[in-house]
Amino acid sequence: MYNYICSNPEEEFLKLTQQNGKIDADTVTQLYDQLRPIEPSFLCKDGGEWDGGCLDTGHSGIEMLKKMNWAGETFKSENDVDAVMIYDQVGKRVWLKEYGNAQLREIKFRGKISTAMIYDNYPIIDHFRYVNDNMVSAMSLNKNKEGTFFQQLCACDCNINPCTNRPYTKRQKILIAAVVILIIIVILAAVLIPVFILTRKKTTDSPVSTTVFTTTNSPISTTVFTTDKLPSNGTSIDYRIMPYVGNGHIATVVFSDFIYMNGLYNGENGTSHRARIPSTHNWQFNTKRVSASYSLDVETCTFTERFEDDIVRIERRIFASQEYTELLLTHVTITRATSKKQTIVVPVEVTETLTSADFNFDVVFRDDKHVLLSGKTREVENSQYQQDVLPLFIYYTPLPFNGLQLDAEESARTYLFVTSLDTDQARAKRSFDYASTERQPDQLWSAHADLWKKVWSDGRIEVRDDVELQRQINSAYYYLLSSLPPLSTKSEPKQFYGLSPGTLSRGGLLGEDYGGHSFWDTETWMYPSVLLFYPTLAKEILSYRIGLREAAADNAPLFGYEGWRFPWESARTGVDVTPDCCPEVRLYQMHITGDIAFAARQYVAATGDQNWLKSERGGDLIYETARFWASRVTYNPNRDQYDILTVLPPDEDAQPFKDNSVFTNAVASFSIQLADLVSCITDKPVPQKWLNISNNLHFPFDNSAQIHLEYEGFNPKNSTIKQADVILLGFPLMWPMTKEVRKNDLLTYEAITRDDGPAMTWSMHAIGFLELEDFESAEKLFRQSYETYVRQPFNVWTEARAGVVGAVNFITGAGGFLQAVLYGYGGIRLTMKELEIMPPARLPNQSTGLVFHGLKYYGATLDLTIENSMYHLNVRELNVDSSRPLIYQNEQKRDTLKVGDYLSFPINTRLIIQPETPLCP
Numbered sequence: 001m002y003n004y005i006c007s008n009p010e011e012e013f014l015k016l017t018q019q020n021g022k023i024d025a026d027t028v029t030q031l032y033d034q035l036r037p038i039e040p041s042f043l044c045k046d047g048g049e050w051d052g053g054c055l056d057t058g059h060s061g062i063e064m065l066k067k068m069n070w071a072g073e074t075f076k077s078e079n080d081v082d083a084v085m086i087y088d089q090v091g092k093r094v095w096l097k098e099y100g101n102a103q104l105r106e107i108k109f110r111g112k113i114s115t116a117m118i119y120d121n122y123p124i125i126d127h128f129r130y131v132n133d134n135m136v137s138a139m140s141l142n143k144n145k146e147g148t149f150f151q152q153l154c155a156c157d158c159n160i161n162p163c164t165n166r167p168y169t170k171r172q173k174i175l176i177a178a179v180v181i182l183i184i185i186v187i188l189a190a191v192l193i194p195v196f197i198l199t200r201k202k203t204t205d206s207p208v209s210t211t212v213f214t215t216t217n218s219p220i221s222t223t224v225f226t227t228d229k230l231p232s233n234g235t236s237i238d239y240r241i242m243p244y245v246g247n248g249h250i251a252t253v254v255f256s257d258f259i260y261m262n263g264l265y266n267g268e269n270g271t272s273h274r275a276r277i278p279s280t281h282n283w284q285f286n287t288k289r290v291s292a293s294y295s296l297d298v299e300t301c302t303f304t305e306r307f308e309d310d311i312v313r314i315e316r317r318i319f320a321s322q323e324y325t326e327l328l329l330t331h332v333t334i335t336r337a338t339s340k341k342q343t344i345v346v347p348v349e350v351t352e353t354l355t356s357a358d359f360n361f362d363v364v365f366r367d368d369k370h371v372l373l374s375g376k377t378r379e380v381e382n383s384q385y386q387q388d389v390l391p392l393f394i395y396y397t398p399l400p401f402n403g404l405q406l407d408a409e410e411s412a413r414t415y416l417f418v419t420s421l422d423t424d425q426a427r428a429k430r431s432f433d434y435a436s437t438e439r440q441p442d443q444l445w446s447a448h449a450d451l452w453k454k455v456w457s458d459g460r461i462e463v464r465d466d467v468e469l470q471r472q473i474n475s476a477y478y479y480l481l482s483s484l485p486p487l488s489t490k491s492e493p494k495q496f497y498g499l500s501p502g503t504l505s506r507g508g509l510l511g512e513d514y515g516g517h518s519f520w521d522t523e524t525w526m527y528p529s530v531l532l533f534y535p536t537l538a539k540e541i542l543s544y545r546i547g548l549r550e551a552a553a554d555n556a557p558l559f560g561y562e563g564w565r566f567p568w569e570s571a572r573t574g575v576d577v578t579p580d581c582c583p584e585v586r587l588y589q590m591h592i593t594g595d596i597a598f599a600a601r602q603y604v605a606a607t608g609d610q611n612w613l614k615s616e617r618g619g620d621l622i623y624e625t626a627r628f629w630a631s632r633v634t635y636n637p638n639r640d641q642y643d644i645l646t647v648l649p650p651d652e653d654a655q656p657f658k659d660n661s662v663f664t665n666a667v668a669s670f671s672i673q674l675a676d677l678v679s680c681i682t683d684k685p686v687p688q689k690w691l692n693i694s695n696n697l698h699f700p701f702d703n704s705a706q707i708h709l710e711y712e713g714f715n716p717k718n719s720t721i722k723q724a725d726v727i728l729l730g731f732p733l734m735w736p737m738t739k740e741v742r743k744n745d746l747l748t749y750e751a752i753t754r755d756d757g758p759a760m761t762w763s764m765h766a767i768g769f770l771e772l773e774d775f776e777s778a779e780k781l782f783r784q785s786y787e788t789y790v791r792q793p794f795n796v797w798t799e800a801r802a803g804v805v806g807a808v809n810f811i812t813g814a815g816g817f818l819q820a821v822l823y824g825y826g827g828i829r830l831t832m833k834e835l836e837i838m839p840p841a842r843l844p845n846q847s848t849g850l851v852f853h854g855l856k857y858y859g860a861t862l863d864l865t866i867e868n869s870m871y872h873l874n875v876r877e878l879n880v881d882s883s884r885p886l887i888y889q890n891e892q893k894r895d896t897l898k899v900g901d902y903l904s905f906p907i908n909t910r911l912i913i914q915p916e917t918p919l920c921p
Helices: 009-017 025-034 040-047 061-068 170-199 425-438 441-458 467-481 521-531 535-547 549-558 583-588 591-607 610-615 618-632 662-677 688-695 739-751 759-771 775-784 811-825
Strands: 049-054 070-077 080-087 093-095 101-109 112-119 124-132 135-142 149-154 224-227 244-246 250-253 258-261 291-297 302-308 312-320 327-336 344-346 359-366 371-377 391-396 404-406 412-422 460-464 634-636 641-643 828-830 835-837 849-857 860-866 870-877 886-889 894-896 902-906 911-915
Touching (some): 009 025, 009 135, 025 149, 040 049, 040 101, 040 112, 070 149, 101 124, 302 441, 312 344, 327 344, 412 425, 412 441, 460 811, 467 521, 467 811, 521 591, 535 549, 535 591, 535 618, 549 618, 591 610, 591 662, 591 828, 618 688, 739 759, 759 775, 759 811
Antiparallel strands (some): 049 070, 070 080, 080 093, 124 135, 291 302, 302 312, 312 327, 327 412, 344 404, 371 391, 849 860, 886 894
């Protein structure tokens, strides 16, 4: 026996499944232990039918399966599994009833929590692990038999060692059928093609204005994600990986049962979650489809369903209006596809229950043109900060119960289904009336699409000659921006209530997608990708925290401290809504207060916004968070330094609590420094004691290894971590350190980070290795940050890698990925004094160039183009306040920026842009 440890256990295990002859059981066991766990839903996907195979370790179970002609297993649901499927005499898969049913449960086994199948009638448990998207391995334990039996299950006809002589596989049958069909096609082609050309009419495309995005020669669109089959969990649409449409006020996962609204929560304290509003747009057409397609257009925030049969073509367009954010609209066009003049009725499945566990609803009015539904949430989040439950008013167009109709004399007909939602009845009615009576459907969509295109014109990233990377970037920004307040809208602005890891479209259940709560994810992972393109949205994110300052101010004294202490999980009121399952998180996970202060630092550094500091309470936010940290420290006379004790660091594996988290101490120090840096604007002088604390906080460090330690007493030789922690000192914090220490931190913590950690970890490692000019490591980690976390066909992000989904529409991961592009391959760094640009001498993947359209700095709008050997800066606009000109300088020149400047520099050289007059001289 030997230690069989490898960098890619899935690939090595796959090789074993393709070997013939006996295989060493210990080798299989060691590889099995390195495989990742799976969730029950992974086995139930696409009908749950899996083919079976064995690894011949000499176990007696192999002969038994051969005798019964074992075919595999069928997972109908978590609670309904046909445990043993066999081939009958004609090669058909049938259930062997003797072995009964089984259930799927998540069980801790050999150090990992993964899915296990528990037989109802036998003392047998199969423990599953992930091999690839179509294969799992199981270690089967039978109390009545000695030894360990390994089996493989395959979701398609992949190449595994069968335990029996199988009939033709599905793939073989398909190949045989394909040959026959091909012969028929060749024979008939000469007849069918001319007929098709003569009779086929061109489908009329929907009106689309000119695209903002650069067109490519590739047949694959960089902004439209199309499939002919929706994601399935085996029995229905898999809504976990469906896209959503949203506008910052409302959002819904397409075809799902609920709509969600910014700031609308139900539940008390730790049970608070997004209130589930019953959807009026989740109905389905109930008709046979000859062909179908489903498309998400991220440029216009529109989901389109198209299908046709022999007599009709249908296009259904769903979007959350950017023009009037109260509106969720469905626009249906029915076109006759036959010359027969007959009435056509398209039946629909209506599930209009209009009930929710989160609301008490009343139908106020109903006729054939509109329905008014009013309701109130059932519980306040916290009675101290929310005196009453929240109202909701829904105006919507009822769906005809007899279906959608095309009269005999009509060639086409358009239907518009309008839903208008708000907590203010007048706003909801005004928007409903506008959409229902004042505009045509195409006008509503065109206005919406044009406003979205303006968003993309204001800021976006262009990748040259890498369509797939461009699609990843476009979709990541789409999912992020459609949960933020609209930049251009006719609706009156409302208070923004934060970004949740699962977007505005999720969070109706506490156990899923974090209940719609806001965490440190907002300021640390999502915010930096927004700041330099859309600083007004960055300010909205900070305004959410400022708006909940009363609860933060009350929170600090509860623990004996001063200033503002922000909650780990926040929703409507600013009280900590961390579920009661996790009291230690509520108590000790306090670095979020420093994360918010660091986001304020970045905002001031990017904008120099003195009005925000003086008149919009930005100065209060900065000062009061600094005051919290100054009160949170403990003086340690033994080393004449200050400690921050009993905290939880970003690494969630560091339980139950630790002393001197190096990341926490760094953001605390920066928080105090920031209050001092802006004191000339805020008129809030910082006490000298605070500055002494900032300059003398203890930072755990291993002098012999030259690495930062995650916390006091941390030993990397016998530890694993879940996610990026120490390496965040290098970026985004840019904490002073030598190049050697930066490299040692990256290498040390990469080696001990769990493979099943979140995507953002690898994004930060990629940025670090780009700094060190280790381009091979950077590219590997950059790809690792997104390739296995994005689900097709709509590029929906998930918290965990393939096989283990976790939270979905996970824009935390999307934000980290975008930072790797913007700050990693863009080489952009932001300090309180300047904007630094120094692109690395390597472009991502196979691209030939990057263009950052619409970067904002101190009121200027800049376009940065990066090529293989040069980079270029185009000055599109400058701040109208000419009293604060911007200066640029490099090694050769220092000059004032002017509108129309187009400056070129060699790659890997530093360019500095800064205001001529510092914020605080």
